[in-house]
Amino acid sequence: MPDDTQLMPRGVRRCSPHQFLLWVLPWSALLAFGLYSAGLCLVKGLNQTNMDNRFAFGLWIFLDLTVIALGAGAFFTGFLLYILKKSEFKAVINSAVVIGFICYSGAVAALLVDVGQPLRFWFTFWHPNVHSMLTEVTFCITCYLIVLCIEYVPIVLKNRKLSQIPSFLVFEFELHKLMPVLAGVGTFLSFFHQGSLGGLYGVLRGRPFAFREGFAIWPSTFFLFILSAAAAGPAFILLTTWLVSKISGKPLVRPEVLPLLGRISGILLLPYILLKSIDTLIWIDSTSPAMGFAAHQFYAWKPFGAWILFAEIVVFGLLPALILLRRRLRESPAWLLSAATLVCLGIALNRFVMTIQTLALPTLPFDPFMSYLPSWQETATFLAVVAYGVLIYSFSFRYLTLFPQEKDLSC
């Protein structure tokens, strides 16, 4: 097994190449199987999935909305570090950028498999319908993925071996000067596409379960998605940092960093839950009845009962927000990690409700409730995105400096 120590950052220790290979192999196998499944969908068509004319969206759209919300840590950490000058976040910014890159590139890859005519992806840029939320999403996600690529490049160029090439070093230095500008652009783009992802469903007048009134052209879900993604992003970075630290067996950030991420998440989560509750009450009281639907009847369909609303607002919202806002609780790792897990699960549940529950509920009075179970090809493609993320992160962690404090903490 060749020795790759020369490729690793100075002053940090990584597992042996043999151990790394053992870690990487199963994920690579999963990725290969997922790519085969995605290939089947591309070659044979979307008949390989269990989506249908009623369940026009399925597991992949749920995946896209969830990973893009979880990947929001990249833009929000960049915003805190470069725009608000909160230098504490320097400890996790590189990791956040890699996570953001993984989430966004994974989502775009899944989207390309999800559309019926992937070769026509450029049509949206050529014939854009400026009134469509999906146009806004497509434009902003594409632009932001380019921003994330540019932000990722300096991290790669700082690799011990690559930085020996003088021109790379100069290029990296010049790129680094651009970071505040990129962080600003990234924040602007992220605000819009996170919002537009919420708007995707909020504008659906034909789906009274999802439709929301709002401000100007934006439904309330536009603003709720921005706030929820901003709250979930730091929580996901917190979780991944802790997880990587546990798996690698090394301290990666100073002890105060994770509680700080938790506090930021809690500060954003509480107003989100408050606004979400108000929005739900308005929907129950006026929006839904105005369209001829009594809101409580939407929850008559099992298993999507009212418990799902309670879980979303109280168990996965209010509870973790209160934990994260209490200093004593968030300084206990068990409470902190439990709360961060609840936040991330809550965001996933919210995206599930918006995508899957919305489509399962009938709108025609004589139409039945519909269920949907993803096919193995859909599930494997979904898992391929997960495996892709683990692999990119594993290689980045091994060969790049994702946690600048790790070197000092190892000494």
Next chain:
Amino acid sequence: MIACAVENNVPPARPEATPRTGITWMRVYQISNGAPFPENRAAFIPILCQQCGKDTPCAAVCPQEAVEVDPATGIVDQMPQRCLGCRYCMAACPYHARYFNWWDPQWPPGMEKTLNPDVATRMRGVVEKCNFCHGRLHAARARAAAEGRRELHPGEYVPACVEACPAAAIVFGDLDDPASEVARLARDGQSFRILERLGTAPKIYYRTTRPWVRSGATNPCGAGNFARGPLRGRLSGGPSGSGQKEPAHA
């Protein structure tokens, strides 16, 4: 449904297709009054694109303008050649009247000779729906142009379903013309529209004299049909019965 499929080159369903993956521009639902035999009654409600006239849900969401509302006719047009296959329009349609081509179209050997030369077939991965037989509209316009006319005569163009219905249960015409039969029928007390309160101004009116049909077709979950369950919708290939409809274009 058959006339529609033949007119618009809708391919036969693949053996592996289900009622949820097949393509039927017009889909007939059966509803019942829920009473036990012998009082039990059934009605059939054909659902097709309702050609929404206000805030057209599918047109507003399409990211690449593959859906267009023709201001001259009010018909909501779908352009499969420009469709990305994202299916956002399908999620947006409250009537579930849009269909995705999950497979490439295939006809049994020899049957391709029966295809309508005025209508292009659609490829795998794009969405399609009822367009009031645009092939017929174009042909009628071409005939009128050849005769030096800019306007069509009433009844000069009708969709295939209107022509094929043996019970003459479907009336087609110009809703904007107050003197037309459809406009007159749409105004009388027996006509109603499905999901009218969504505010999308559908152009399809249904007619019935039976209160339970009207109630079953218009009362969404708020009336309790949602949870009670006697009015169960199911796909039916049978002829339309007491639930009549009057497609009309404005």
